[in-house]
Amino acid sequence: FSSFPPGQSPSAVEDVLDVENKRMADSLANKVTRLKSLALDIDKDADEQNRYLDGMDSDFMSVTGLLTGSVKRFSTMTRSGRDNRKLLCYVSAGLIVVFFILYYLVSKAGT
Numbered sequence: 001f002s003s004f005p006p007g008q009s010p011s012a013v014e015d016v017l018d019v020e021n022k023r024m025a026d027s028l029a030n031k032v033t034r035l036k037s038l039a040l041d042i043d044k045d046a047d048e049q050n051r052y053l054d055g056m057d058s059d060f061m062s063v064t065g066l067l068t069g070s071v072k073r074f075s076t077m078t079r080s081g082r083d084n085r086k087l088l089c090y091v092s093a094g095l096i097v098v099f100f101i102l103y104y105l106v107s108k109a110g111t
Contacts, residue, residue: 002014 077088
């Protein structure tokens with residue numbers, strides 16, 4: 001019995017070790033529970049981000065379709081006669097003027 005501390009019986013040491021073992025097992029169980037909860041939160045967040053990205057993909061596809069149609073109409077208009085080119089210049093100048101007016105209004109609203 002020389003391996004036990006003086007004044008303690010083997011059953012007392014076993015009780016102390018058993019209490020310490022249970023405490024450590026409870027601590028480990030708590031850590032595992034927190035890790036499981038964290039993993040589930042990460043999984044949920046990843047699923048939400050995937051849904052968001054899928055939505056963005058469909059939005060970009062619809063915008064691509066709109067832009068493709070606009071480019072086709074613009075190309076058709078530029079390939080047509082001289083009267084349409086004049087109209088194209090007026091439309092382009094108007095868009096530039098609208099852009100600068102919006103820029104001015106936004107810059108004034110920001111200050």
